Amino acid sequence: MAMAVLEILVYPDQRLKQKSKPVEVFNDSLLQFIAELEETMRAGPGGVGIAAPQVGRFERIIVVDVSCKPKIKNHGRLVMVNPEIFAKEGNVVGREGCMSVPDFTGNVARWDRIVVNALDEFGNQQAYVMEGYEARAVQHEMDHLDGLLFLDRLVSRRGNLFPRKVYKNLQVLIPGGHEKITTLSRSRKSKTN
Numbered sequence: 001m002a003m004a005v006l007e008i009l010v011y012p013d014q015r016l017k018q019k020s021k022p023v024e025v026f027n028d029s030l031l032q033f034i035a036e037l038e039e040t041m042r043a044g045p046g047g048v049g050i051a052a053p054q055v056g057r058f059e060r061i062i063v064v065d066v067s068c069k070p071k072i073k074n075h076g077r078l079v080m081v082n083p084e085i086f087a088k089e090g091n092v093v094g095r096e097g098c099m100s101v102p103d104f105t106g107n108v109a110r111w112d113r114i115v116v117n118a119l120d121e122f123g124n125q126q127a128y129v130m131e132g133y134e135a136r137a138v139q140h141e142m143d144h145l146d147g148l149l150f151l152d153r154l155v156s157r158r159g160n161l162f163p164r165k166v167y168k169n170l171q172v173l174i175p176g177g178h179e180k181i182t183t184l185s186r187s188r189k190s191k192t193n
């Protein structure tokens with residue numbers, strides 16, 4: 001099947017505020033779209049997540065894969081359709097970035113452990129127990145489905161938004177940028193990678 005890297009909507013594009021609708025039909029066209037969504041996520045270095053509305057398709061679909069990160073508990077490649085957080089606990093602040101906000105990263109508080117119910121790309125019900133970085137990535141991508149960016153969830157308005165200098169040059173090389181989420185331990189300095 002022909003694959004394409006899709007165009008990413010970039011802040012302040014107002015379409016990023018749109019709420020996405022549940023997927024109701026599971027067919028080849030959906031599989032093709034999910035393959036292209038994943039391809040788009042992987043097109044940037046360190047791409048760990050993407051949501052359908054970021055490419056202008058307002059349906060509740062996310063793809064997350066944090067397995068490229070060393071020593072992080074993960075489920076590998078995850079396609080979540082119509083995801084819902086079923087249970088949650090703990091609270092941790094971490095640094096997040098977003099393909100739709102290529103020039104900044106910011107500190108955001110998220111649930112540390114979650115149980116997510118979702119359909120897979122074939123429409124089968126799944127449940128995932130996850131924590132830490134992977135849980136953060138899923139919560140970030142789920143926010144996109146409700147029209148929210150990490151900018152809407154900064155720990156506070158002052159001192160928690162950072163220009164992304166390190167990636168500026170890469171952004172030139174790779175149009176569309178990439179999703180990047182860096183977990184920040186509360187007691188340590190922020191880490192950029």
Ligand code: NI
Binds near residue numbers: 097099
């Ligand atoms: Ni994002």
